[in-house]
Amino acid sequence: MADTSKTVLMMGNPNVGKSALFNRLTGGDAVVSNYPGTTVDYTKGVLIENGKEYEVIDAPGTYSLEARDAAEGVAVRLISENSDAVVLVVLDATRVERGLYLALEVIERGCPVIIALNMIDAARDRQIVVDTHVLQKILGVPVVPTSAVSGEGVRDLAEMIRKAQKADIEAVRARADGRFDEPEQSGGCAGCGLCGGC
Amino acid sequence: MKRLSELEYGESGVVREIRASQHELNCLGIRLKKQVKMITRQPIKGPVVVVVDDMEVAMGLDTAEGVVVEVEGHEGS
Numbered sequence: 001m002a003d004t005s006k007t008v009l010m011m012g013n014p015n016v017g018k019s020a021l022f023n024r025l026t027g028g029d030a031v032v033s034n035y036p037g038t039t040v041d042y043t044k045g046v047l048i049e050n051g052k053e054y055e056v057i058d059a060p061g062t063y064s065l066e067a068r069d070a071a072e073g074v075a076v077r078l079i080s081e082n083s084d085a086v087v088l089v090v091l092d093a094t095r096v097e098r099g100l101y102l103a104l105e106v107i108e109r110g111c112p113v114i115i116a117l118n119m120i121d122a123a124r125d126r127q128i129v130v131d132t133h134v135l136q137k138i139l140g141v142p143v144v145p146t147s148a149v150s151g152e153g154v155r156d157l158a159e160m161i162r163k164a165q166k167a168d169i170e171a172v173r174a175r176a177d178g179r180f181d182e183p184e185q186s187g188g189c190a191g192c193g194l195c196g197g198c
Numbered sequence: 199m200k201r202l203s204e205l206e207y208g209e210s211g212v213v214r215e216i217r218a219s220q221h222e223l224n225c226l227g228i229r230l231k232k233q234v235k236m237i238t239r240q241p242i243k244g245p246v247v248v249v250v251d252d253m254e255v256a257m258g259l260d261t262a263e264g265v266v267v268e269v270e271g272h273e274g275s
Contacts, residue, residue: 064225095253098227 007055007082008047008161011075011106012090013099014061017118019043020148021090022058025158030058040071042078049158057082063098065105079109086164087111088157093123093130093145103139107167113141114164116157120145138175140167202265203246205236211267218264226255234267 010018019030019039026045031038039060047054059078060071067073079087087106091099096117107113117130136143142160146153205211213232216223227250228234237254238247246262247254 064221066221066225068222095227095251097251098225098253101225101227 006053007057007085008088009057009059009078009082009085010088010090011059011079011102012061012118013063013092013095013102016061016090016092016095016099017148018061018090019058021116021118021146021154021157022056024148024151024154026056028056028058041074047158047161049161052162054086054161056088057085062102064102065109079106079111083111085111086161087113088116088161088164089113090116090118093117093120094126094128096130096135104169104172107139107141107172108169110166112164112166113139114157114160115139115141115143116153117143117145118148121147121150121152137180139172140175141165199266200269201263202234202236202248202267203239203259203262205234205239205248205267205269206272207236207239208273210235210270210273212270213265214268215266216264217266218261223257223261223265226257227251227253228255228257228265233270234265235273 010022012018015035019032022028022030022043022045023032025047028043028045030043039058043058045056047056057078059075062072062075065076067076089103089106091103103115117132123130132143132145142163144153144157144160146157199214200211211234213228213230213234216230232250234248234250236248243259245256246259247256
């Protein structure tokens with residue numbers, strides 16, 4: 001499979017752990033704090049995974065692709081300027097629904113997407129169970145549970161970046177409504193990343 | 199029916215209409231049929247904080263005035 005891009009743009013709501021995850025992925029030293037709005041500009045780092053070099057960009061948190069302040073503006077500009085980048089959407093596993101709004105906007109834009117379900121440890125502590133496989137099936141993009149704090153899942157995430165997928169928003173809508181009978185796409189791959197290597 | 203800004207402390211309601219920027223509220227998790235609970239209404243036209251899906255969402259008073267909720271009940275009632 002040809003590599004479409006070597007830039008990975010990290011996007012997500014404020015305070016979901018993007019910078020912590022960025023540091024884990026790149027060994028970077030982006031400032032991390034326990035309140036939202038820490039990253040107001042972007043940071044770049046390098047991830048070498050399986051011999052491939054990725055430029056990883058940690059964008060400021062945003063709730064949507066319609067910027068409401070300067071920091072969100074930076075995030076939106078980054079996605080426009082890096083039109084062929086893989087977008088790593090970071091969700092807070094304890095607040096999945098809110099982050100999905102942005103995730104769907106990014107999917108709708110037609111970007112190849114992979115989702116990190118970050119803070120999975122915190123979700124577990126609060127007895128929140130997220131069915132990663134169903135989420136993956138509905139969205140049609142890989143979903144990887146991670147904890148930037150403990151490092152859980154970060155290895156898997158790095159390996160899965162190459163499986164980022166574009167998904168058709170109408171197909172996502174149909175699957176979210178329980179209609180899974182979409183015709184097989186060319187090559188027969190549903191793009192969920194579950195098969196481990198198609 | 200009440201405006202979101204008119205909910206009493208601890209009072210809950212279900213969002214029935216959004217007259218403020220739909221997009222802005224939707225991306226924060228406030229949508230039609232969502233249950234919201236009033237946490238704080240700051241004085242002097244200060245922000246309104248509500249809980250939606252166990253998350254606190256703060257918004258300007260003018261935005262809260264644009265959200266119509268059906269009152270459901272009061273905490274402890």
